[in-house]
Amino acid sequence: MKQFLSITFIMFLLWNCGQKTNENSAEKMIITEKHSEEAIKGITEKFPENSRQEIEKGVHHAASLWRQSDGTEQEFVAFCTDNYIGDSNEKHAVLIKVSEYMESLFGHFNKMTIDMKKNVDLQTGQLHAVDHMFSAYSAGAHLNNDFYGNKIAFLVALNFPFYSTEEKNELGENWTETEWAYARMGDVFNSRVPSVLIQNSAAVSAQADAYIAEYNIYMGNLISKTGQPLFPENMVLLSHWNLRDEIKANYSNSENGPEKQEIIYSVMQRIIDQSIPHQIINSGEYNWNPFENKLLKNDRQVEAEPESDKRYQQIVNNFNALKDFDSYHPVLNTSIKRSFSGNMQIPQEEVEALFHEFLSAPQLKQTGEIIKKRLGRDLQPWDIWYDGFKARSSMPEEKLNAITQDRYPDAKALENDLENILKKLGFENEKARYLASNIAVDPARGSGHAWGASMKEEKARLRTRIPEGGMDYKGYNIAIHEFGHNVEQTISLHEVPYYIMNGVPNTAFTEALAFVFQERDLMLLDMKDENPDAEYLKTLDILWSVYEIMGVSMVDMQMWQWMYNNPDCTAEELKNATLEISKNVWNEYFAPVFDIQEQTILAIYSHMINSPMYLPNYAFGHLIHFQLEEHFKTQPLASEVERIFALGQLTPREWMIKAVGTPLSNQPILNAATEAIDHLL
Ligand SMILES: [Zn+2]
Incomplete structure (x- = not known):
């Protein structure tokens, strides 16, 4: 029996290897410019009135996704000619239909994921190994492949072509809600990387995690x-x-x-330096x-x-694995573009310019002076992590604990109070009731999180940890933060013009509303912090942490640019380059404040090893938060939250302009810092 099993196993391996080679050739891109031209010609003959530019965009988008396994070149041409939707009413009707189908699919897959992870995430008693097995299972994992198989992906790509972030920023200013929805539909199938490369990248990434x-x-x-x-x-x-x-x-x-x-x-x-x-x-x-x-x-x-140099070898491995994706992305053809223009939806050059402006601001030098005074010594390089701005609340924590424990003995008590919390924030009765009725509170095993729904008939979930004696103040403070996420999730699902636009431009935007809620946690307990400096200290605390995170982000970005300029680099070469880059960034932005040269400390972040180019995301939540807070100084909070978070997935630039009238900006946080410095210096 044993022997038989091992032979079967070897046969399985051989069969699998054979499969892989087949898969590789099946995944070959075969559509050349000549075939695309043929398809474009066929469609223009059929719809001579339609915009040739739009037809070209759609055909090129579909061509970039078509593989040998999808059919011959002639089948591609025929597919395009047969499936191009030339009538604008029909196109709109298809948008609505596809949106409804997608809401059902994404909504149910999300619901299934929540159910599969329920026992691992919530306090439901003792866990069994089988819970972890189900929790790791992803029911929707094959959806993408299926949609290439049945050609739905091609129909969508052909008729709803992909627009880059740069194009969305440029054209989107004048787009209607429907045109935005068309563009978002074009993001659904924007690239098709062979599964073998995805698996390789996942393996490399898992190694870096380990x-x-x-x-x-x-x-x-x-x-x-x-x-x-x-x-x-x-x-x-x-x-x-x-x-x-x-x-x-x-x-x-x-x-x-x-x-x-x-x-x-x-x-x-x-x-x-290894x-x-x-x-x-x-x-x-x-x-x-x-x-x-x-x-x-x-x-x-x-x-x-x-x-x-093992540390740098991990980064080189990640770089090689992600660079392999490049040729499958006609527009976002570097990992840098995919992280910034793609995921974050802010072009890398804009991120760098914004960070440069912040890192050069005089408020940092002044804050450094304040820290020096508080420490009674010159600054040391590790003071990038100075922690002394954490304001002592005027309220003893035990007193706050007593209040929250009494108010929220269990998850149900918090759930029943959500409507009331929203009213205190200024939401109209009916609106507060409606939002609260779409949010459920669950007792979490961990510290908690907010999990949004992906279809309107499901509720968003606020997960919070409530100990035996009721909710303590720390837990309450986090729960109010998560509640901010839930309110964003609910408005940006139910009130956006089209389902396909649900959500916010990137994670920093939901983080910003969570901060807005969290800031008001004492007011919601009918209390007020009497420490007159509390707000100023908090501002400088955030300013200083944004300073640090933008510094390490600069190193991360420049390191990736260096790798793209030196694609065959060894780990040792990367190490030397990273040391050089981190010293340069330090000398430019930190030495003037710290009065010390040539430090490498900005290269310490572990994210650089296992989450390539993720670091810049952290800075944005705070910038957006300060922009929103400045807006709420003159505008009513509740009705503006409803209006702003119903904008849906525009680009960050367009969202911000429509939300507060200006693009992403350092100015509000720097203005708040100036005010704080004047008070504390
Ligand atoms: Zn958060």
Whole structure:
């Protein structure tokens, strides 16, 4: 039996290998310019009145998705000629039909995912291994493939062609809601990357995740310049998040805080330049003095062997895997374009220009002066993580806990109060009732999250952790943040002009409304923070964290640009380039504030290893939040939230202009910072 099984297994492998080669040739792109021209000619003859430009766009879009397995070149030409919709009323009717079908599909798949993960996400009692198996299952995984198989994808691509973010920004200014909906329909099937490349990229990405997840530093084994261990024996910190948080935590340690911060900083520098001994990564076998890079075992010095560029190898692997996608994206033909113009929908050059403007702002130097004063010393490079602006609330936390515990003993109590919360925020009675009736509160296992619906007949879900004695203040504060997400999810699903436009331009926009809600958490408890500086401190706290995140984002972006300019680079070359880039970014934007040159610290972020070019997203939530808050100073919050979040998925630029009258801007946060600096300096 055993023998038989293993032979079957080998046969399965051989069969699978054969399948893969077939799949590769089946996934070959075969439509040349000549065939596209033929199709365009056929359609123009049929509809001589129609815009030739639109016909060309649709045919080229469909051609970029057509593979050998979809049919011959002549079949492509015939498909286009037969399926082009020349009549504008018919096109609109098809938009509505396809939207309805998609709402049902996406809505039910989303519902299934919520159901499959229910036991893992919610407090439903003991988990079984089978819960994890279902939770990892994705019912909708084959939808895309199916839609190429039955040609729905081609019909949609041909009639609703893809517009780049640049085109949407340029043309969208004058588009009607219907034209926006056509353009969003064109985003649904915008590329078709062979599954083998997607699998490869997923495998590489999983390796990078594993590399990061197993990068722990045993803090009890670190020794100071004078040979002393300073950290608790059993303290183990994951790089870089936990290391950074430990630096933050030591601002309130007057005994040996700065000394501990300096050790952590030294560890970070050795991770970045890869001189860190591999023997101490994820292991407590050795003691290590990171300043001299001295490794000890049982008090005897042993040779330190450097990690040798493994960190940068992960990035090179990611780059190679993602670069393989390029030729399958006719417009977004680099990973940089896909991250910015594609996912974020802001062209990379615009992101860089916006960050450059912020990073050069005089308010940063002034805030640096305030920090210097508060610390009573010159700035050190790790003060990019200065944590002393966290305002002490004038209310003792126990008092706040008592209020929230009494008000919200369980999830049901919060759910029943949602309508009331919305009324306090200024929503009309009927509107508050309607929004609240579309949001359900579930008791979460973790700290909570907000999960929107994808069809109107389902509710958005507010997941929150409520301990035995009722909701504590921290949990309440997070729940109000998540509630902001739910309100966005509900308005931007139910009130957008077309289903296909549901949502917001990118995650930063929903984050901004969550911040708006969270800011008002005390008011919702009928309380007020009496600390007169609270708001100013908070502004500078956010300003300083945006400063840091834009700095590391600059390094991340420039590193990817360097890789595209040096596509055959080795890990060592990438390391040297990254060290150079991080020093340049530091010298340009941080040295003037810190009065220290040549620091590499901006290259420490783990996101750079496993989430390529994701970092810039974090800065935008705050910028948008300040833009909205400035708008709400003169406009009523509730009715404006309803109007603004019903705009749906425009581009960030168009959304912002229609929302508050100006494109994305640093000015509101910098204005707020000036006000805070005047008060605190
Ligand atoms: Zn959030």
